[in-house]
Amino acid sequence: MIRLLHRWLALLATMLLSTIAVSGVALSVFPTMEAFITPSAQQITVAQLAARVRGAEPSVEQIRRAPSGRITAYYFEGDQPASAVIDPGSGKPVSPADTSAVERWLINFHRALFLGDQGRIITAVGAAIMLLMSISGLFLLVRRAGGWRFLLRPIKGQGKGRLHSVVARVTLPGLVFSSLTALWMAAATFGLLPEGAGAQAFPATVSGETGIALDAIPTLQATLVDDLRSLNFPSVNDATDVFTLKTATGEGYLDQGTGALLGWRATSWIDQASYLITMLHTGRGMAWLGLILGFCAFGVPFLGWTGIAIWLSRRSPSRGHGKAVSAPPSAADTIVLVASESGTTRGFAATLQSALTSSGLRVHVGAMTGFDVARWPKAKRVILLAATYGDGSAPASAQGFLEQLKSVLARPDLSLAVLGFGDRSFAHFCGFAARIAEIAKTNGWTELLPFDTIDRQSPQDFSRWGRNLAKALDLDFELNHQPVAPKTWPLNLVSRRDYGANVQAMTVILRFALPKTSLWQRLSGQGFAPFEAGDLIGIVPRGSDLPRFYSLASGSKDGFLEICVRKHAGGLCSGQLTALEPGDAVTGFVRHNPAFRPVKTRKPVILIGAGTGIGPLAGFARANASRQPMHLYFGARHPGSDALYAEELSHWTQDGRLASVTMAYSRVQTPAYVQDSLRKDAPKLCSLIKAGGQVLVCGGTDMAAGVAAALTDILAGDGIHLSTLKAQGRYAEDVY
Incomplete structure (x- = not known):
């Protein structure tokens, strides 16, 4: 039901929402431009500001302060009305106050589509649809993630579906905020919000005097410019007129002869909320928020396009x-x-x-x-x-x-x-x-x-x-499944490092250049999938349609793709990979493996591997720029032939990416396996796991079974079970 609602709302309203959103993106730039050119008020009072402006422009009728802090004065030049942005320090005009034709056009289009009140109703309906789509989209994201607690985990999949989900997750908060504030503003425009106490009644009696100095009016002296909304000056030669002051807390009248406060009405919470919401929605006064909301709004046409493309692909009988x-x-x-x-x-x-x-x-x-x-x-x-x-x-x-x-x-x-x-x-x-x-x-x-x-x-x-x-x-059908081959990319070998040849156990570390993709491919989700250490690369060997998977020892941010491969007797893929020379190429594709990677906290991580299982563990260490405590236990045959990543492990230990490294070699005078190292470090491991540590194991099935048995014995005394750690997401294996 939620998916159906989301889909039909998108199909019906994508064009409307996209046009409104794009105009909103354009408008989000103006508050930032205004913030750069608006002179600072320098914590002066309204009395000081009014005196300076009147000194520069004696015919001033009104002073307004925008949420951005911009001060505008309205006055006469001869017999023609004029307005200008004012420098509060001098009270003099510094630039015209007129809104540019482009901004005025965008505002009219964004608010009402040039259709007056009918247009405002249409945009309000659009905001309501956006809110419904955002809420339904959130529930669909939760469903895809497998629950609320997994919502912020890396999104699985590839292509337009993954891209749609990624953009939605990033922009959803801004879209919900924009649609809610837009609906409030529409309700205020059409008088649908509860009314306050109404305007303060004009004073029945005034002193009849004129000419008080502005800097002698107590209320103006006590009001800072940052709290000002507007100040209206009394008409010239009209002793019955008064000053009208509006501030963040209320509005009232001031006698132009004595400066006395003749009446005051506090601003209702509805008015205060409307002012704040307008400021937040437009970014006036919070230019950074305007840019963020503009960025989120830019996701609307993109989500519309990818959503419709996904819908069309699912309806097409030639796909899926x-x-x-x-x-x-x-x-x-x-x-x-x-x-x-x-x-x-x-x-x-x-x-x-x-x-x-x-x-x-x-x-x-x-x-x-x-x-x-x-x-x-x-x-x-x-x-x-x-x-x-x-x-x-x-x-x-x-x-x-x-x-x-x-x-x-x-x-x-x-x-x-x-x-x-x-x-x-x-x-x-x-x-x-x-x-x-x-x-x-x-x-x-x-x-x-x-x-x-x-x-x-x-x-x-x-x-x-x-x-x-x-x-x-009791039916007659046949399940003729034709697997859809994943899109593969050419991977060109940049370098290789060889190990184990002298003990007849050839192992290589292969580093490939990332495939080149166009900007359009990246934006449309058709480029080479981004990856992290611990994800898998599927290599399709020559002479086979079945890919073989290898754990990645690098992430996209490293700028290369790296794997560890051991040559197996009769192994089609491993034989081809270990025979590669720099400049040669294979084809492959990324498969994400989000369950096997360190949780990004300050809690310790215990990395356990043997042989080529060092690959993703080395990748985790390489990516550990935050210096999360990582303790590596690595098993190999001999330090002279199988010391994979020896130089890097030494460097990462020195710079803090690895807290400790413990090696175990099985073909030396005193042989040991990685599980022996674990038993030797039992007190340390218990302490790390009790501190919330996570265990990641990578290597052969026999090694993984030995590690599990060792840890079971080590933790038994503290009443900790591996099944509990697995259920908590604190014990994961990548075995082969």
Whole structure:
């Protein structure tokens, strides 16, 4: 429902909101220009200011102070009215006060589209739509992130969808603020706000005297220029007229003969709020805020363009695996929910949706965190497609789902099937999906199909499972999944460093230049994806369509892409990579891995790796400009052949990027493995973890298992369990 509301509001109002927003962007520049040329008031009183202005311009009728601090005087030149910006120090005019034709044009267009009151109503409706879109967009961002606590984490995905989410998250606060203040101003314009006490009544009696010196009027002496709104002078030769003073706190009348205060009305909270809101919305008096709001407004046409492009791509039958339109959850008879780390499992869901829809079923596809039987009154079956991340963990988008599923009672008329996606070379193959199936069985869910798995995104495995599903549903369809190959980029090798050749364990550190992308590609989200250390690079070797993934030892900000590769016997990709020479190229693409990176706090981080697992850990240290306490434990064969990043580790220790480095070598006179170093440092590790420390482990599965066993023993005495650390996001593995 939220997505539907967001989509149709965007389709209906994108052009209106874009034109209003662009004019707002242009207007946001003027307060900054005004702030640079406005003379300072220098903390003088209104009495001093009025005396100086009258001395320079005896015919002055009014002095106004704008929120920006600009002082404007209105007077006569001969018999013609004139106005000028005043220097408070001298009271003399310094520049014309007229608004430029360009600014006047922009104001009229921005406020009313040149349509008078009808235009003001249209722009107010636009502001209301912007508010609704901002709120619905916020909920969609939360849903995409997997919950409120993950909202500020790096956004996964790529292309226009990721770019849309990134720009939305940055500009949302400003758009909400602009739309709220615009609605208030519209309500004030049309008299929809509660009225105050009304204007102060003109005094019934005055002294009839004239000529008091301005600097002798007590009220003007007690009022600073910073509090002034306006001061009206009495008409010449009219002894019944008075001074009219408006300040931040109220307005009243002053006798022009005695200076006495003849009446005063305090400003209502409505008036004060309206003044403040107008100042905030326009940036007058807060030029920096005007620029920020202008920057946020610039996101409106950009979000409109990317949003419509995403909508069109989802509707196109030639894209997205022939994806059919998802039925509303309230009308669907089949619910397909997906948990995916990189997005590939969503492609399988699209293929399944298309086949089931073509067979006459009404299918709703959504995220696994949207598991809510109350929203599915007509559903007969639920199919869960669950990818597994790392060591049997849930993808970041499905954190907390297992606990959610445990609390849901089985519905007798609703059957359930669980299909796991993973890599059989990992010890905990499809572990997350297996736990879902176990909980569903324990809770008494009716089984639509037995729990099954897909190895390495195999279309053959998926087709086999699809035949079983067609048989269970008594339908005739085939799941012919055609994976959409990710866009790859040429990666040119800049340098290589070789290790391990003398012990027949060739390992290389390869540094590639970043692909060149145009400005348009970067702005439209079609450029090479930005990345951080710990993300993955997918390399497509010659002679294969299946990419191999390597952990990145650098981030985009480093200006290069770096990986560590060990040559494996018979390894197609590792063989090609280790044979590269500077100037050679391979093709690859970035896959984000946000669950494996240090949390940016001042709490300690324990980095544990062996062999090429040093890659992302070195990248974390390289990026540690804030000197967060990082303690590295690294295992290798021999210091003479396998001391990867030895020079950098020494330098990073000296400059504070690494708090400590502990090495363990297994092919020396006194052999040791990294888990031995951990046991030796048990008291230190306990202290670091009790202080809120995070543990990141990278390397082979055997090493990771040994590390987990060692840490389990080390922490047992303090009642700390690895499962607890994992649940808190303080223990993560990147294993292979």
